[in-house]
Amino acid sequence: MNKLIVVIMGQNCEKFIPMCMESVKSADQIIYCDGGSTDKTQEKVISSAYDIIDKYNKAPVIIIENNYDQEDLGMNGRQRNFYLQYLRYHHPEDWALCLDADEVVEDLDKIKEFIQEAQPGVYHPRMRHFIGDLSKEDATTPEHFALGRLFKISEALGYPEVEHPVLRCGFNAYYRGTTIWHLGYVNGIFDVKKKYDNHKKKSNMHSLDYLYHWNMSHILGNFPTKLVNVLEIPRVILDNFNIEKDVFYFANRGLTIHNFMMTKDWVAYFNPNSVLDLGCGFGNYGFVFKNIYGIKWTGLELSEYAVKLNPYGLDIKQGDIRNFKDANRYELVLCVDILEHLDEKDLNIALDNIKYMGDNFLFSIPFIGDPNLENDATHKLKQTKEWWINKLSQYFDIRDTPEKWAFSNQILIGKRK
Numbered sequence: 001m002n003k004l005i006v007v008i009m010g011q012n013c014e015k016f017i018p019m020c021m022e023s024v025k026s027a028d029q030i031i032y033c034d035g036g037s038t039d040k041t042q043e044k045v046i047s048s049a050y051d052i053i054d055k056y057n058k059a060p061v062i063i064i065e066n067n068y069d070q071e072d073l074g075m076n077g078r079q080r081n082f083y084l085q086y087l088r089y090h091h092p093e094d095w096a097l098c099l100d101a102d103e104v105v106e107d108l109d110k111i112k113e114f115i116q117e118a119q120p121g122v123y124h125p126r127m128r129h130f131i132g133d134l135s136k137e138d139a140t141t142p143e144h145f146a147l148g149r150l151f152k153i154s155e156a157l158g159y160p161e162v163e164h165p166v167l168r169c170g171f172n173a174y175y176r177g178t179t180i181w182h183l184g185y186v187n188g189i190f191d192v193k194k195k196y197d198n199h200k201k202k203s204n205m206h207s208l209d210y211l212y213h214w215n216m217s218h219i220l221g222n223f224p225t226k227l228v229n230v231l232e233i234p235r236v237i238l239d240n241f242n243i244e245k246d247v248f249y250f251a252n253r254g255l256t257i258h259n260f261m262m263t264k265d266w267v268a269y270f271n272p273n274s275v276l277d278l279g280c281g282f283g284n285y286g287f288v289f290k291n292i293y294g295i296k297w298t299g300l301e302l303s304e305y306a307v308k309l310n311p312y313g314l315d316i317k318q319g320d321i322r323n324f325k326d327a328n329r330y331e332l333v334l335c336v337d338i339l340e341h342l343d344e345k346d347l348n349i350a351l352d353n354i355k356y357m358g359d360n361f362l363f364s365i366p367f368i369g370d371p372n373l374e375n376d377a378t379h380k381l382k383q384t385k386e387w388w389i390n391k392l393s394q395y396f397d398i399r400d401t402p403e404k405w406a407f408s409n410q411i412l413i414g415k416r417k
Helices: 017-023 041-056 075-090 108-114 188-202 208-219 235-240 245-249 257-270 284-291 304-309 344-354 371-375 385-393
Strands: 004-010 029-034 062-065 095-100 103-105 122-131 133-137 150-152 172-182 274-278 296-301 316-318 330-336 358-364 396-399 411-416
Touching (some): 004 017, 004 075, 004 108, 017 029, 017 041, 017 103, 029 041, 029 075, 041 062, 095 103, 108 172, 133 188, 245 304, 257 284, 257 330, 257 358, 274 284, 284 296, 304 316, 385 396, 385 411
Parallel strands (some): 004 029, 004 095, 029 062, 274 296, 274 330, 296 316, 330 358
Antiparallel strands (some): 095 150, 103 172, 122 133, 358 411
16 A cells, blocks of 8 residues: 655744644654744644644654755755655655645545555646635636645655756656645734634623624635725835835836827927927837927936836936936927926926926826826825916916817916016
């Protein structure tokens, strides 16, 4: 009869290890490969082992140790070769199922039955990944597999020393007889459970029924929530999690038919030979000015991300409209959807700087009553059209906007005073 040896690899995994151990209690042997835990992981392995030995009369759980260097890119492969060497020496004719400590096997007995008839080789068990809570899972592909986790030990050729190694072996196939469930992306529910257990003991404010439903709503993802606009999250939080705010801000802001329609109106009205586009983003208007009308166009953009991406290969400078200096004087200066992002103090500084840059000025601004004003979380100035006309008139000679223009209701035209 073929025996199944379960190897569990982990480090500082005290949250997960009891569940993982419980799910493989019917294994012929359990080997825990520790990477140098400093928490209570090994204590929990030992206590789980005693339960398994007492209840199921199984062989003792073995702990083997090899320090896992998290900075070493090849460490995952080396750690797996470490336990593979142990398996080859102590269990050369048996089968092995290898798990990470944050994984749980749905039905180990099905695997034990499978290996009695299976062709020797390596198999890829089906895997499902919880995401966030116990009601959601990874849907990036229709089906996921834990590559190379089940194998005949004598057939194993070793692991490449890379971050996500797959066991080398001659014959390999997929296995759908049972499922490995991955809990690594639901760390937060352990904190919820801890709070629930604590409140059950000492809360004199909430009933047990309330606490139970509070716990379930968090763990199963039913707690009432709404989406947070990434652009509203403080920078210090985004930086901590390596989230680039501008990636989200500039998403879906590529070239549209509106850029062609509006540029056509502007060219016909101003007939400029040179254009400075302040806050130009990716340079959508610049693409039209340069490639359709052959007009010299220069862009200025605050976002380093947008300037580096520069999908059209345009002349875009990185800078701030409050202090940007340019020796050139442009026939048309565009301020399209930019001024409302400033507070009033910075607006005054910017306008005092902009007024020297050109002869004609075009301002596109969402005024109160325009849905676009509230749709962008980065808008700071939310004012009426009359307010903006009064403000801009302090620096420019404001003219009437042609009614036939596309989006003329949000555009103001200025001449250099």
